Amino acid sequence: MARAGSAVPEEPAPPRRRRKQHSRRQEVLDTAARMFFERGYEATTTQDIGAALGLLKGSVYYYISSKQDLLFELIQQYHEDTRSYFAEILESDGSAVDKLRELITVDTAHTARNLERSTLFYLEWRSLPLERQAVIIEERAQHEHAVQKWIVEAQAAGRIRPEVDPKIASFAIFGMVNSVYRWFTPGGRKSAEEIGEDFADLVLGGLLVPGA
Template sequence: MTEHAEPATPGATTSNRTRKRRSARREQVLETAARMFFEKGYAATTTEDIGAELGLLKGSIYYYISAKEDLLFEIVERYHEDTRSYFERILASDESPLDKLRELITTETAHTATNLTRSSLFYTEWRSLSAERQQAIIAERARHEHAVLDWIREAQRAGTVRSDLDPKIATYAIFGMVNSAYRWFRPDGPRSAEEIGVEFCELVLGGLETR
């Protein structure tokens, strides 16, 4: 005998629809908050401003959030999650140190430039977060820096990167270049985010590699 799934009860269906609507509305709150923090600055934007932009009644925004800082932290944390996805893949690969460096520079530059609103908040507004939340961001950045530092040192031992270079200075220079893209990149400019990532990579490796 064929078993049939029990039909969903009207109450359960209504509850699911309510959760979906609430989830969709919360995404709108996050997107609007990110845009307004980017345009006006985090300190100058209030939760009332965000609610008004969305057409919510005064105080209704707290149905979706607990505090303004929670919005900023979630925006920054989502950006972190995106970077983790490609960073972990590169970190675990069997490629050479230089190839890992090449992929990280290309990918991270393109990601920074493609996600201008979130990358700008990530690099400029993170100090507005509580000390505990700042530490989570600092720790993740340190992982990226340590990986690049290790790759450069490994490549120096293998003889593929110049031995006269200071690995720490090279690491700071790489991230200074990559992380600057949010300041000046324009989607309607002559180069795509991916093309800029490739060019950055060529500039960096051209200075690092032995001849």
């Protein structure tokens, strides 16, 4: 028994209740992603999100701290996916050209398969404060530096043309990959994976030494 005046530790929620809370919170995130995608971040309020879920405005704050936190968490979820496949590519035994091809293919497909979150990532991230923008910029920089490193390695191996500027090439590659969210249509003529493969073929066709 706790002594008078001492704090009584709060009992942890039962596993079933925790799962229900987690599921409901993910529903809030998914609804916010859809509404930010359809209406834009600035035009969507927490009250709008709550209404779409059948919640009172005050009830939404049981699951989130602020609209800004919602946006940041959605972008972070998108990042978590990219971190997993990026790490696998970095650690693979493939050549620099193989890694470059894999990253272009997978990055393009991931952008196309996750249109709501990729649109938020590329369009709405500037709505975040500078310290949170810095997290996103650092993530992007890691991908750019890896591509530049692989191009330099492939040039040293005689596979990519020596006159190619690695930094400019990396900007061109990600400009291409990052454009997919603007025009990709699910169920269209080509799948996300096929477009990723096409992009990789186009990029490497312009970079590789003929016959290398």
